[in-house]
Amino acid sequence: MRQNRFIATKDHFLIIAASNELGDELWAGHLEFRGAKFSTQTTNAMGFLVKGSVNSFINTSDQGEDWHHYAEASHPVMMIRDKGFTNFGIVSTSDETVFGSILTKKSVFSGQNEALVAGSIKHLERLSIESSEGKTVNVAQKCKAYQKRDLSTFESIEQLPIDIHTISDSDIQIDIEEESP
Amino acid sequence: MDDDIVAIKTTIHSIDTYSHTANITVVDQDGYVVAEAQNYHVELDENLVLNSTWLLDFTKYVIMRSRLDRLDRAENDLV
Numbered sequence: 001m002r003q004n005r006f007i008a009t010k011d012h013f014l015i016i017a018a019s020n021e022l023g024d025e026l027w028a029g030h031l032e033f034r035g036a037k038f039s040t041q042t043t044n045a046m047g048f049l050v051k052g053s054v055n056s057f058i059n060t061s062d063q064g065e066d067w068h069h070y071a072e073a074s075h076p077v078m079m080i081r082d083k084g085f086t087n088f089g090i091v092s093t094s095d096e097t098v099f100g101s102i103l104t105k106k107s108v109f110s111g112q113n114e115a116l117v118a119g120s121i122k123h124l125e126r127l128s129i130e131s132s133e134g135k136t137v138n139v140a141q142k143c144k145a146y147q148k149r150d151l152s153t154f155e156s157i158e159q160l161p162i163d164i165h166t167i168s169d170s171d172i173q174i175d176i177e178e179e180s181p
Numbered sequence: 182m183d184d185d186i187v188a189i190k191t192t193i194h195s196i197d198t199y200s201h202t203a204n205i206t207v208v209d210q211d212g213y214v215v216a217e218a219q220n221y222h223v224e225l226d227e228n229l230v231l232n233s234t235w236l237l238d239f240t241k242y243v244i245m246r247s248r249l250d251r252l253d254r255a256e257n258d259l260v
Contacts, residue, residue, distance in 0.1 A: 001251040018255040022246050051255065095211055098255050142253070164241035170212070171188035172240050176231070177195070 001146045001162055002026060006117055006139040008129040014158040015117070016100040019052070019092040023157070025147040026099045027090040029059055039113045045101045046091075047079035052097030057154040067154035091149040104130065119143075191240045194218055200227040207243050215247040 001059060002024045007014040017026045027047075057067040067089055073079075075098075106159040107113055109130065120141045121129070128137050146166065148157040160166055188210035196203045203223045207215040224235035 001248070001254070003249075003256065005256050006192075016256055018252045020252055020255070096251075096255065142256075144252075164238065164245045167189070167241045167244060169237055172237060173190045174193070174233070174236060174240075175190065176193040 001144055003144070004120070004143040006120060008105055008108070008137040008139070010134040010136070011105055013105045013117075014100055015102045015103070015127075016098065019097040019099075020095060021148075022092060022095055023148045023151055024092040024097070025089075025145075025149045025156075026054060026092055026097065027088060027101070028147075028149070028154075029087050029089055045103045047099065047101045049073055049077045049079075050098050050100065050127050051074045052077050052092060052094035052099075054096065054097060055151055055154075057091075059087040059089060065154075065156070069154075070151070089149070089154045091151055091154060093151055148150050189240060189244055191236065193231065193236075196225075196231060197224070198225060201225055207240055209244055209247060213247070213251070215243050236260065 001021060002019045003018045005018070007016070019026060025136050053072070055072055056070045056079075059069045060066045060068055070088075072093070078126055092099075103113060108117060109126070118126075120143050121139050122141070125139055128135055144162060146159050146162045148159050149155065150157060187201050192206045192208075194204040199239045201223055202220050204218055205221050205223075206217050206219075209215055221239070223247065224232040225240075
């Protein structure tokens with residue numbers, strides 16, 4: 001599964017995605033907001049991988065998904081895309097991966113960035129981030145997601161909602177050293 | 182079952198049927214020890230055998246909680 005965390009600093013905004021399973025989607029260019037025709041300028045961001053390894057893909061479709069493999073990467077690595085991350089996809093290829101993105105703080109509440117982060121930020125946190133005080137804001141709510149992607153094609157894999165039963169019975173071995181009397 | 186492909190291993194070291202407690206170790210798929218020889222209250226069948234359905238749910242619960250905690254810590258290590 002993936003957990004997102006948001007931190008606003010004096011001038012920048014950090015989006016961090018920590019994953020604990022191979023095949024976790026770390027970033028997928030906000031396909032659900034493609035219809036709003038957000039421009040790539042609104043996601044002019046830098047990405048960084050500080051733990052684990054990933055496969056990355058580029059979506060060549062204007063309407064849906066047509067992913068093509070771009071590159072493999074292992075930490076530590078920094079990614080800068082002059083066309084933004086609108087058509088970029090990243091999937092975890094290790095069991096413990098931490099990926100992050102740095103945005104300018106003034107771009108956070110515009111375009112598809114706003115669509116991505118607004119739902120997780122409380123009203124007072126947003127006011128503090130938008131104020132000119134330049135305070136660091138560590139957004140309290142952490143968004144958890146369970147979205148899998150194929151490691152070689154980036155095709156989306158349908159998942160059950162996150163609960164304990166996403167762990168299969170067959171994945172558990174029980175050893176009883178002492179039987180009850 | 183082959184140890185090389187088993188993802189999660191739960192070991193019951195001992196069971197006290199009087200107090201309905203058991204000494205249990207749970208190890209996640211990557212060798213991370215979630216619980217090491219800890220005492221838990223357990224559910225027993227009428228014949229005082231550990232209820233297997235409860236044990237599977239118990240294992241899934243402690244593993245899921247551990248994975249969520251580890252996700253939090255992974256981010257805390259960074260910032």
